[in-house]
Amino acid sequence: MKKYSVFAIAREAMRGHKGWEEQWSSPEPKKEYDVIIVGAGGHGLATAYYLASVHGITNVAVLEKGWLGGGNTGRNTTIIRSNYLYDESAGIYDHALKLWDGLSQELNYNVMYSARGVMMLAHNVHDIQVLKRHVHANRLNGIDNEWLTPEQAKEFCPPLNISKQARYPVVGAALQRRGGTARHDAVAWGYARGASARGVHIIQNCEVTGVKRAANGAVTGVETTRGFIGAKKVGVVAAGHSSVIMNMAGVRMPLESYPLQALVSEPVKPVVPCVVMSNTVHAYISQSDKGELVIGAGTDQYVSYSQTGGLHILQHTLDAICEMFPIFTRMKMLRSWGGIVDVTPDRSPILAKTPVPGLYVNCGWGTGGFKATPGSGHVFAHTIARDDPHPINAPFTIERFRTGRLIDEAAAAAVAH
Amino acid sequence: MLLIRCPYCEEERPELEFRNAGEAHIARSADIAGESDDDFEKFFFIRSNPKGIIYERWRHMHGCARFFNAVRDTVSDKFLMTYKAGEPKPAKLPGASK
Missing domain, CATH: 3.30.9.10 (D-Amino Acid Oxidase, subunit A, domain 2)
Known part of the structure; x- marks a missing residue:
């Protein structure tokens, strides 16, 4: 990955901008990866980026049915804040807010985070x-x-x-x-570029049509419109379609x-x-x-x-x-x-292991997921890499709807969320 | 805005007159205190959220005020039919592709 800098701009200006390389590569899918992420939106790409940069797991594919960042990442109103009521929410949203500060430098990509209040x-x-x-x-x-x-x-x-x-x-x-806005597309592009440079495969126009499980129930890979792709760990980060993908694995979700x-x-x-x-x-x-x-x-x-x-x-x-x-x-x-x-019924996300071994889910962000993108990817990568949640996302289980331990921002944050 | 046919008023009326009331055909247990945590979760929180045909409840709030059920395609938002509360889930759908 060639670093973006004022010198790079000057150099390219001198030679008619012929030396810029593609920001991420578009390789053919391999037969098998260590980890497959379903969904190349901000959260999925951030997960892949932190899997590679923090945990050293680079044999990763991010599968996207459409084009990168073409779902809710490109459709939101780019608001960033962390003023949530409950401790659990404060923990995860402020974790994200701290990562927003400095994200442009870390990614060498201007995500235009603006703490305008x-x-x-x-x-x-x-x-x-x-x-x-x-x-x-x-x-x-x-x-x-x-x-x-x-x-x-x-x-x-x-x-x-x-x-x-x-x-x-x-x-x-x-x-x-400290709240503000950022450039939503740049967030997806910056994470994609950073992940791709570390060896992550970003595969667009590749829709997941099934989740394969072994006799013992564990995930073995996914069926896609470009054939079967194997992986022992699959992370579902499919926003509005998360329950559709989870249904393919036989898991019914508390989502609408x-x-x-x-x-x-x-x-x-x-x-x-x-x-x-x-x-x-x-x-x-x-x-x-x-x-x-x-x-x-x-x-x-x-x-x-x-x-x-x-x-x-x-x-x-x-x-x-x-x-x-x-x-x-x-x-x-x-x-x-x-x-x-x-x-979700309590308007808080689910970032967790699932009842299916090797299957992880990051969903339920509802109407306000963009602000959490860096923090969500960071702790979800931890959850996948260690097969154990990060302390910050440990409360955001699926099981909370059975045990009753909800994180009820539904009442706390009203509609705008 | 959707146009919704109220099966009681027997008229198509604009969505503004209606309130969606969630997935249909979810029966509340007669012994709710005796429900296991698993069963209560399924009743209270788990939803089918289909990409395709959904069975859902509507209430004609600013009309006859009665609840009824509808069958709708969640991809096209097109209604296939509506039917009165208490009637069984229709076995055959008019014009359904599957």
Whole structure:
């Protein structure tokens, strides 16, 4: 792997940019690998990267039915934060946040992590109580989060409407300054490049159609559209399709898949300096470096794999955005799209060993997996390499739905998650 | 937005009038306190989440307010049929590919 640097840019500028190499190779699949990762999104590629870089396991294939990063990695609203209520969640999301800081240097790839601050708005007494509870819980866990008055919120984000005449007036806000955004595609590409350089095979357009198990139940490999590929360890990181893959191995999951939509506006000059979220009116917004307003909507109410969603969901979100930012009422929306998110009953992910020996699963990130990408890959690689979970992901088992030891962020984080 | 046929009102109405109520044909045990942890997990948390034909409950909230069942393809979001609550899972589906 040739290192990217200012000298490399200068060198290539001198010779017409003919010397850039492919960022990752596209080899033919081998008959067998030590580890197969199903799904080349951010989480899967990060897992492969840390398997190689931390654990020295390089005989790894990442299988992707479509193209790399073409699922939820390329469809999310790129928000990064770790202000979750429960200790277990704080542990895993802040582990990720610490890895975001420095990720560009580690990968030698600019993932454009920007700690511009995530501000969550309160509109009523209940919001104040919930958000202040988060602020205090976060501080006890060593996570920065602070309470702002409406005036301080407006100072931090000038276009915000804090008029008392608003339908849902802003009565306060919780601000995590270390939160922010990153460039979602670059995260997938950076991890892919780093993994490929260490020998990991990234195989696109290769859909897994079956999971093979030996007589003793252990995994022996996967059937794919490009033939059988053997492996004693298989990690399923398939987002909305995780339960489909797990069903192939005979494991039924506590998951349901829903369409989640997002949209972007026409590009404008810098106007929103941070991320603003409101759980109550349900809208979140930030501005990309291209200048587009990036707006996240809610999920549809029914199970679907259609990667689209109802128009009324977008309208509801835009109503809320215009309420919070009257300045945007005449903005034009350029594009909208949907992704399929896999949601657990307690809205916390599952990163765990499964009842099937050699089969591991990293799923259930629901509507908010992007922020966790580095931490998720890091601890999931540990889980696969050691056949034992990292202390950080040890609570995120499948069995918690039998034992009742839930990590109930469903109630704690409301909708935007 | 989906168009959903309420089998009680016998009309196709927009999705906004309805609430999805999750997977259908999951029976609550008559002796819920006597359920094993395994069985309770299956009843309460485990869902089939199919990519394809799903049997699901809907409620015509802003209409007759009654629950009913529907068969829908989760890839195309197309409804195959709806039927009244309490009726058995249909053995044959109209226009189903499989």
